Amino acid sequence: xxxxxxIHQIKFKKSFLCIGLDIDLTKIPPHLLELExxxxxxxxxxxxxxxxxxxxxxxxxxxxxxxxxxxxxxxxKTINYINEKYPKIFTIADAKRGDIGNTSSMYAxxxxxxxxxDSVTIAPYMGKDSVEPFLAFENKHAILLALTxxxxxxxxxxxxSNGKELxxxxxxxxxxxxxxxxxxxxxxxxxxxxxSEIRKIIPNNFLLVPxxxxxxxxxxxxxKYGMNSxxxxxxxxSRGIIYASNDIDFAQKAREExxxxxxxMEEILENYFS
Amino acid sequence: xxxxxxIHQIKFKKSFLCIGLDIDLTKIPPHLLELExxxxxxxxxxxxxxxxxxxxxxxxxxxxxxxxxxxxxxxxKTINYINEKYPKIFTIADAKRGDIGNTSSMYAxxxxxxxxxDSVTIAPYMGKDSVEPFLAFENKHAILLALTxxxxxxxxxxxxSNGKELxxxxxxxxxxxxxxxxxxxxxxxxxxxxxSEIRKIIPNNFLLVPxxxxxxxxxxxxxKYGMNSxxxxxxxxSRGIIYASNDIDFAQKAREExxxxxxxMEEILENYFS
Numbered sequence: 001x002x003x004x005x006x007i008h009q010i011k012f013k014k015s016f017l018c019i020g021l022d023i024d025l026t027k028i029p030p031h032l033l034e035l036e037x038x039x040x041x042x043x044x045x046x047x048x049x050x051x052x053x054x055x056x057x058x059x060x061x062x063x064x065x066x067x068x069x070x071x072x073x074x075x076x077k078t079i080n081y082i083n084e085k086y087p088k089i090f091t092i093a094d095a096k097r098g099d100i101g102n103t104s105s106m107y108a109x110x111x112x113x114x115x116x117x118d119s120v121t122i123a124p125y126m127g128k129d130s131v132e133p134f135l136a137f138e139n140k141h142a143i144l145l146a147l148t149x150x151x152x153x154x155x156x157x158x159x160x161s162n163g164k165e166l167x168x169x170x171x172x173x174x175x176x177x178x179x180x181x182x183x184x185x186x187x188x189x190x191x192x193x194x195x196s197e198i199r200k201i202i203p204n205n206f207l208l209v210p211x212x213x214x215x216x217x218x219x220x221x222x223x224k225y226g227m228n229s230x231x232x233x234x235x236x237x238s239r240g241i242i243y244a245s246n247d248i249d250f251a252q253k254a255r256e257e258x259x260x261x262x263x264x265m266e267e268i269l270e271n272y273f274s
Numbered sequence: 275x276x277x278x279x280x281i282h283q284i285k286f287k288k289s290f291l292c293i294g295l296d297i298d299l300t301k302i303p304p305h306l307l308e309l310e311x312x313x314x315x316x317x318x319x320x321x322x323x324x325x326x327x328x329x330x331x332x333x334x335x336x337x338x339x340x341x342x343x344x345x346x347x348x349x350x351k352t353i354n355y356i357n358e359k360y361p362k363i364f365t366i367a368d369a370k371r372g373d374i375g376n377t378s379s380m381y382a383x384x385x386x387x388x389x390x391x392d393s394v395t396i397a398p399y400m401g402k403d404s405v406e407p408f409l410a411f412e413n414k415h416a417i418l419l420a421l422t423x424x425x426x427x428x429x430x431x432x433x434x435s436n437g438k439e440l441x442x443x444x445x446x447x448x449x450x451x452x453x454x455x456x457x458x459x460x461x462x463x464x465x466x467x468x469x470s471e472i473r474k475i476i477p478n479n480f481l482l483v484p485x486x487x488x489x490x491x492x493x494x495x496x497x498k499y500g501m502n503s504x505x506x507x508x509x510x511x512s513r514g515i516i517y518a519s520n521d522i523d524f525a526q527k528a529r530e531e532x533x534x535x536x537x538x539m540e541e542i543l544e545n546y547f548s
Contacts, residue, residue, distance in 0.1 A: 127426020152401020
């Protein structure tokens with residue numbers, strides 16, 4: 001999917017919501033556990049109930065790998081289902097990959113060709129040759145970790161070098177890489193005040209923002225400092241939506257939570273672009 | 275496997291060789307491609323031909339994921355084969371994972387419980403809570419990226435903060451984490467002169483060293499600066515061994531290359547510990 005198509009979908013749906021599909025068998029409604037593939041059945045039901053309210057789904061690969069081959073099959077079925085039934089949805093493999101060049105090429109093949117995701121999240125520690133193989137694919141996107149929303153973000157990401165934090169070095173260095181127009185960045189919502197400085201470095205790239213909701217970030221603050229003229233934000237919510245209920249009404253409750261966020265986003269878009 | 279068991283194996287086999295199983299279907303002998311699971315057949319043959327010359331095997335997960343569910347099955351069969359037939363081998367999932375706490379727990383479950391590897395490689399960018407879930411498993415090991423052997427290593431890993439490069443911050447900070455005795459580190463062989471400084475910070479931990487051979491590192495130099503009284507090194511070679519031939523003699527040629535390295539290591543061990 002091109003960035004332009006994503007922007008069009010955001011404007012059409014009045015939503016820049018991404019729903020994280022982090023499926024934990026101990027948290028989904030118990031009645032699903034009797035089915036042959038409870039993870040896929042759960043995803044399918046959540047997707048059918050929310051697809052008009054969001055522009056993106058983001059399965060976190062860890063939650064599938066934890067169930068071995070069966071989990072990998074559930075992931076494959078989930079992405080195939082989205083691609084076939086809702087092809088205008090922007091899909092993110094939240095995999096946090098990254099390795100030396102020839103290995104990153106294999107990961108890119110896995111996520112862009114075998115599974116056919118639109119994008120994959122990447123850790124920047126190994127530098128340029130670990131990321132560029134992901135940028136070589138047309139209409140695919142590498143979403144580079146910049147400033148994450150967890151406690152450990154402050155261990156290394158905010159270390160200062162030459163008067164600048166590491167995550168700013170990541171932004172400034174990566175924007176010079178080949179096909180940098182295919183880069184997006186992960187920036188956690190728990191630090192909304194950082195967004196204005198980040199926008200000075202990368203005014204145009206999309207930011208994938210976890211940490212709104214369950215992790216305590218504030219949507220309005222993030223939009224105030226992080227939005228650009230193309231909107232430029234994908235706000236992720238996982239647990240707050242998909243585990244709104246673990247009873248037979250789970251899909252309806254998930255839809256209600258997604259709708260709340262979509263309406264908030266609609267209002268923000270109207271204020272911002274009016 | 276405990277660290278003591280690994281050290282015992284190194285002394286018994288007079289080898290600290292790790293063989294990387296980075297299987298690319300375009301590089302293995304063509305006659306294997308007719309079999310149902312060429313990747314597993316290749317691995318099995320390589321393992322049978324070299325298991326007495328090395329102490330560790332390291333499949334790189336990217337090369338399996340690139341073939342989707344079939345690749346994941348090959349990985350599962352490979353680790354099961356090693357665990358059943360050669361249980362004294364130290365196994366490394368070269369996966370370069372790392373995510374927020376609850377997600378890293380799922381990755382740990384995937385590699386330590388579902389697949390039953392002894393260790394997994396981890397990227398440090400997300401800090402403490404992304405690594406500690408891997409350290410909570412008894413007799414399992416997290417191998418943290420410190421200084422890698424690729425060109426991009428110099429993009430961020432050597433940025434100086436408070437007079438110290440980032441990779442040294444990674445070493446110093448991580449050694450204070452809970453269960454840090456279960457940490458090992460990746461340090462590339464292409465920078466042998468760095469090893470003496472690294473050993474000042476982490477005198478005791480094992481180092482997994484890629485980049486000897488194909489990537490140009492020198493074994494003797496690495497040992498001179500990197501070895502400790504427990505040996506403390508696992509030297510990885512992948513392509514130089516497994517792709518020594520792509521004809522029907524591939525296992526024999528792989529054995530010859532592994533034997534060369536084992537004999538070099540035996541000599542180094544004799545000189546170092548005499």
